[in-house]
Amino acid sequence: MxxxxxxxxVRRQSKGGSLTGLLVGLVCxxxxxxxxxxxxxxxxxxxxxxxxxxxxxxxxxxxxxxxxRTGSVPPGNFGTRDFPKGLELALAKSPWLEPxxxxxxxxxxxxxxxxxxxxxxxxxxxxxxxxxxxxxPPESELALTREDLAYLREQLDTGRIxxxxxxxxxxxxxxxxxxxxx
Amino acid sequence: xIHQFDITLDHFVVADGKAVAAKGAxxxxxxxxxxxxxxxxxxxxxNPIQAFEAEPEIVIHTRHEKYAVRTDLHRLHLYDxxxxxxxxxxxxxPALIAEVNxxxxxxxxxxxxxxxxxxxxxxxxxxxxNRVPSLPFMGPSRTLTPHSHAPWLLGSLAVxxxxxxxxxxxxxRGEPKPVPDSLITEVNALSTLRRQLAGVxxxxxxxGHHGIVILPDGTLKLFxxxxxxxxxxxxxxYELGLFQGKPCLVIDRLEPLILAPSAGTLLYCDQLYRxxxxxxxxxx
Numbered sequence: 001m002x003x004x005x006x007x008x009x010v011r012r013q014s015k016g017g018s019l020t021g022l023l024v025g026l027v028c029x030x031x032x033x034x035x036x037x038x039x040x041x042x043x044x045x046x047x048x049x050x051x052x053x054x055x056x057x058x059x060x061x062x063x064x065x066x067x068x069r070t071g072s073v074p075p076g077n078f079g080t081r082d083f084p085k086g087l088e089l090a091l092a093k094s095p096w097l098e099p100x101x102x103x104x105x106x107x108x109x110x111x112x113x114x115x116x117x118x119x120x121x122x123x124x125x126x127x128x129x130x131x132x133x134x135x136x137p138p139e140s141e142l143a144l145t146r147e148d149l150a151y152l153r154e155q156l157d158t159g160r161i162x163x164x165x166x167x168x169x170x171x172x173x174x175x176x177x178x179x180x181x182x
Numbered sequence: 183x184i185h186q187f188d189i190t191l192d193h194f195v196v197a198d199g200k201a202v203a204a205k206g207a208x209x210x211x212x213x214x215x216x217x218x219x220x221x222x223x224x225x226x227x228x229n230p231i232q233a234f235e236a237e238p239e240i241v242i243h244t245r246h247e248k249y250a251v252r253t254d255l256h257r258l259h260l261y262d263x264x265x266x267x268x269x270x271x272x273x274x275x276p277a278l279i280a281e282v283n284x285x286x287x288x289x290x291x292x293x294x295x296x297x298x299x300x301x302x303x304x305x306x307x308x309x310x311x312n313r314v315p316s317l318p319f320m321g322p323s324r325t326l327t328p329h330s331h332a333p334w335l336l337g338s339l340a341v342x343x344x345x346x347x348x349x350x351x352x353x354x355r356g357e358p359k360p361v362p363d364s365l366i367t368e369v370n371a372l373s374t375l376r377r378q379l380a381g382v383x384x385x386x387x388x389x390g391h392h393g394i395v396i397l398p399d400g401t402l403k404l405f406x407x408x409x410x411x412x413x414x415x416x417x418x419x420y421e422l423g424l425f426q427g428k429p430c431l432v433i434d435r436l437e438p439l440i441l442a443p444s445a446g447t448l449l450y451c452d453q454l455y456r457x458x459x460x461x462x463x464x465x466x
């Protein structure tokens with residue numbers, strides 16, 4: 001065996017080592033991208049939820065103000081994208097007429113349809129209505145995930161917005177049930 | 183102890199101290215340490231350009247080992263030809279001879295033993311520390327080189343990232359969709375159940391109430407009754423399955439299961455839908 005062969009072997013070994021490093025680096029890069037994608041997706045969804053919760057807080061405050069002032073609640077505006085009657089001024093500067101952060105449009109549901117599980121105790125529901133999101137065609141579909149729903153439920157059911165709680169609405173769309181202000 | 187080395191020169195003319203590509207391998211004979219030291223000094227002073235072009239080499243045979251020495255910019259590179267996977271060591275000529283006659287490795291072993299508190303048995307090893315040249319740090323170790331660290335570091339990073347990815351998946355995953363226990367695929371059972379379930383189901387007839395129209399062709403409509411406008415509609419296809427022993431319809435929605443707990447009723451999103459009287463026209 002000559003020294004040239006030895007040097008060639010060394011060179012090959014060195015090349016093999018760098019190839020292994022390259023492959024491992026590539027795997028690291030892909031894993032890194034995957035982690036980054038997961039994180040970005042998570043924070044994007046969370047920011048949408050936060051925006052939606054901010055919107056809900058302003059809507060709930062307007063509805064509770066109206067109820068405290070007049071002693072009644074605005075009627076539901078089913079099937080329309082208008083302001084609920086009586087809340088035109090209160091919601092004029094709010095994003096009520098804009099699409100929700102998940103798509104679709106906001107709707108005020110009052111009175112609440114009877115819910116199968118609310119009837120178990122036979123008590124009158126304290127909720128006077130609910131703010132929902134609707135996405136009937138030709139509006140765009142809701143880009144809402146079960147993770148978003150879980151986050152909204154957690155935030156609303158732990159008192160993030162006073163007098164509001166979460167419910168699953170039609171086809172799973174989120175509802176924010178509203179109680180009168182104490 | 184006098185060491186002897188069998189030397190072969192390749193692409194190198196020792197008389198001129200020149201590297202010549204046309205010059206083939208030529209045995210030089212047996213040299214002692216002093217002669218080898220002189221040869222290495224001559225070899226080290228080879229013109230770097232000639233060394234680059236001709237790749238001259240000194241092959242050193244000892245009793246049990248075989249080495250190759252190469253040069254570039256007045257440096258000596260020692261290759262262990264029996265372990266070609268090891269990187270070369272860049273050494274001064276005396277240190278190179280100490281490596282070749284194994285006195286360097288014996289000195290290292292001796293120092294390790296001393297560090298461990300074990301007095302070296304000099305008579306047993308057959309050498310004296312005085313005869314071992316004072317060696318500088320030999321550069322990359324044969325077993326732990328920076329090069330060999332890289333794959334381990336990258337591998338550790340890959341494992342860390344894999345664990346992070348799994349953690350992300352576990353932490354950030356949404357709630358799992360409810361799924362039916364089984365899907366009904368048998369044709370006769372499917373068509374029978376579709377016919378039984380077909381009809382219009384509503385939660386009431388006031389604005390804000392909802393309804394489901396099930397058609398026997400595998401489609402359904404979800405609708406909401408509006409105040410002064412026609413109902414809002416969503417159209418879906420459905421599959422039939424069983425959930426806790428009861429029939430269910432499976433659709434592609436956030437809430438994918440419509441349960442049929444008893445004849446004439448549906449349960450969907452916590453709302454109870456009752457079948458409308460026969461003859462009631464479904465919304466269009």
